[in-house]
Amino acid sequence: xxxxxxxxxxxxxxxxxxxxxxxxxxxxxxxxxxxxxxxxxxxxxxxxxxxxxxxxxxxxxxxxxxxxxxxxxxxxxxxxxxxxxxxxxxxxxxxxxxxxxxxxxxxxxxxxxxxxxxxxxxxxxxxxxxxxxxxxxxxxxxxxxxxxxxxxxxxxxxxxxxxxxxxxxxxxxxxxxxxxxxxxxxxxxxxxxxxxxxxxxxxxxxxxxxxxxxxxxxxxxxxxxxxxxxxxxxxxxxxxxxxxxxxxxxxxxxxxxxxxxxxxxxxxxxxxxxxxxxxxxxxxxxxxxxxxxxxxxxxxxxxxxxxxxxxxxxxxxxxxxxxxxx
Amino acid sequence: xxxxxxxxxxxxxxxxxxxxxxxxxxxxxxxxxxxxxxxxxxxxxxxxxxxxxxxxxxxxxxxxxxxxxxxxxxxxxxxxxxxxxxxxxxxxxxxxxxxxxxxxxxxxxxxxxxxxxxxxxxxxxxxxxxxxxxxxxxxxxxxxxxxxxxxxxxxxxxxxxxxxxxxxxxxxxxxxxxxxxxxxxxxxxxxxxxxxxxxxxxxxxxxxxxxxxxxxxxxxxxxxxxxxxxxxxxxxxxxxxxxxxxxxxxxxxxxxxxxxxxxxxxxxxxxxxxxxxxxxxxxxxxxxxxxxxxxxxxxxxxxxxxxxxxxxxxxxxxxxxxxxxxxxxxxxxxxxxxxxxxxxxxxxxxxxx
Numbered sequence: 235x236x237x238x239x240x241x242x243x244x245x246x247x248x249x250x251x252x253x254x255x256x257x258x259x260x261x262x263x264x265x266x267x268x269x270x271x272x273x274x275x276x277x278x279x280x281x282x283x284x285x286x287x288x289x290x291x292x293x294x295x296x297x298x299x300x301x302x303x304x305x306x307x308x309x310x311x312x313x314x315x316x317x318x319x320x321x322x323x324x325x326x327x328x329x330x331x332x333x334x335x336x337x338x339x340x341x342x343x344x345x346x347x348x349x350x351x352x353x354x355x356x357x358x359x360x361x362x363x364x365x366x367x368x369x370x371x372x373x374x375x376x377x378x379x380x381x382x383x384x385x386x387x388x389x390x391x392x393x394x395x396x397x398x399x400x401x402x403x404x405x406x407x408x409x410x411x412x413x414x415x416x417x418x419x420x421x422x423x424x425x426x427x428x429x430x431x432x433x434x435x436x437x438x439x440x441x442x443x444x445x446x447x448x449x450x451x452x453x454x455x456x457x458x459x460x461x462x463x464x465x466x467x468x469x470x471x472x473x474x475x476x477x478x479x480x481x482x483x484x485x486x487x488x489x490x491x492x493x494x495x496x497x498x499x500x501x502x503x504x505x506x507x508x509x510x511x512x513x514x515x516x517x518x519x520x521x522x523x524x525x526x527x528x529x530x531x532x533x534x535x536x537x538x539x540x541x542x543x544x545x546x547x548x549x550x551x552x553x554x555x556x557x558x559x560x
Numbered sequence: 561x562x563x564x565x566x567x568x569x570x571x572x573x574x575x576x577x578x579x580x581x582x583x584x585x586x587x588x589x590x591x592x593x594x595x596x597x598x599x600x601x602x603x604x605x606x607x608x609x610x611x612x613x614x615x616x617x618x619x620x621x622x623x624x625x626x627x628x629x630x631x632x633x634x635x636x637x638x639x640x641x642x643x644x645x646x647x648x649x650x651x652x653x654x655x656x657x658x659x660x661x662x663x664x665x666x667x668x669x670x671x672x673x674x675x676x677x678x679x680x681x682x683x684x685x686x687x688x689x690x691x692x693x694x695x696x697x698x699x700x701x702x703x704x705x706x707x708x709x710x711x712x713x714x715x716x717x718x719x720x721x722x723x724x725x726x727x728x729x730x731x732x733x734x735x736x737x738x739x740x741x742x743x744x745x746x747x748x749x750x751x752x753x754x755x756x757x758x759x760x761x762x763x764x765x766x767x768x769x770x771x772x773x774x775x776x777x778x779x780x781x782x783x784x785x786x787x788x789x790x791x792x793x794x795x796x797x798x799x800x801x802x803x804x805x806x807x808x809x810x811x812x813x814x815x816x817x818x819x820x821x822x823x824x825x826x827x828x829x830x831x832x833x834x835x836x837x838x839x840x841x842x843x844x845x846x847x848x849x850x851x852x853x854x855x856x857x858x859x860x861x862x863x864x865x866x867x868x869x870x871x872x873x874x875x876x877x878x879x880x881x882x883x884x885x886x887x888x889x890x891x892x893x894x895x896x897x898x899x900x901x902x903x904x905x906x907x908x909x910x911x912x913x
Binding site for chain 1 (some may be wrong): 627632661662663664665666670672673674677678679680682683688691692695696741744745
């Protein structure tokens, strides 16, 4: 179709409709808005979602707190006042003071606990992010294939998912940690993520099963789009809401799981501090050095709480049943 | 309905090779209640540049036969039992998947019924339009496809096409969406355009505009057009040939003038009787009594006999399934044992046209 012929037929069309192009344009209300200069900005579902999220005050506050904590964690090597393993021989077991330079106190060896908590956050969220990314990738991929191809692929993958779901997570994690040896935080992350993808796989599968029946998917097929294009371009963007919510909540779950493992001594190995490990270290002397348990513990609570609030806010913002339909 | 009288005689000028030739198409669906015989032994041809109207009630197999041709019937539960759909000599029903995919949206394009649900809500209209272009033209740059997409939107009468290109479907009204759908369908200059009730979901004023857009689209692409509808007015306006379907079977087939002026199947007559005519003063419309039959267990003999005014309890209608047979005019066939009795029936619609 050449440019010229398009132009020719455009005018032909306008003539056929018995109107000039401007009048044809004015025939719908949406077009009228344009005519009167009230330009409508392009609003995607994300614009709407962001607005709804911003109305959720608790979620916004939580998000701000999270950003502060995460930034502090990621930049720990540069902003921490002390090294996480540096000894301050003159300040063994001092309580938290604002004036003495050790805001969260020090432990038996004189290590600054504020710095150790910062590095602990860094380790924990590092692991948590890897876990989340891997779990989302695995869960989405398996859910997509199962939901799109259904039939035997669905059967096979969902029975496999059921199998993973029946595994007692903590027992598997501890066994795996014991056999695979300690040390690398990445190894911990991979093992945890291999257990956490199941829920998302089921969610995405369900979404795909229902999306498959949508007329616009048929329309895309009729337009000649291939399987991959339909899966990634047409169906996946329609599942982003649940995936984002799942990712957020998994982040919190992963921080907790990593804390259990580190607490039990199967996670990240000393001297690298992790939040769970700090609690484990502190509990032996917690009867008199309360700060060694309290600060890392509070940090975990605060992070997970904030993540859950943000997750709630996102769910409200992205829930399609609440979306204002045009 | 001025279309009937003013349409040119483009049909009779030549006898072209059919673009699509459907033979004995039979489609079934397996359900828990039994096998649904959605389409049975349906045959028809459509030539280049021609418009074929397929009419019938809901569930008469109009859409299913088209979806089957495009390979869009989920199998299972659907099953194409037999038949062929020759597109330019190649059987679409037995074509490898990849090859069929290249034809879909390229040479054979489809406009869906409900524009409110046929556009992906999370993708911009322009993105979906360029996708249709890029899927069938390797190496078209984004810039190029955008240019063509905007031109297409303008062609189908979307105002401010440049801005509209970047909007989401929910920012389009129903009529605008259907225009966009048509733009997508003609993006690759198809030789065959299938429109599945393109105006059903729209209100009457918008319907008139969409009909104009369909005409413009056909002028632009010279595509053979299959128009699936239950709107006889639309058929009178656009179609050259008409296929009337009932309970998954073709009951009458012929060119549009013959069908409207001299229908030879009581079902076609019933459809016309149930339409309000503009020219004729009329107090009550005559509906076809009863309900369409269940496609799981069709009535024996002629599927229409329980509702038929002509059958009148005659035994032959209950026992013998009528075949399509010549009904007077050339290429006019009807599946009724007693079609001759309808001779002389004058449709009030012809008066209106």
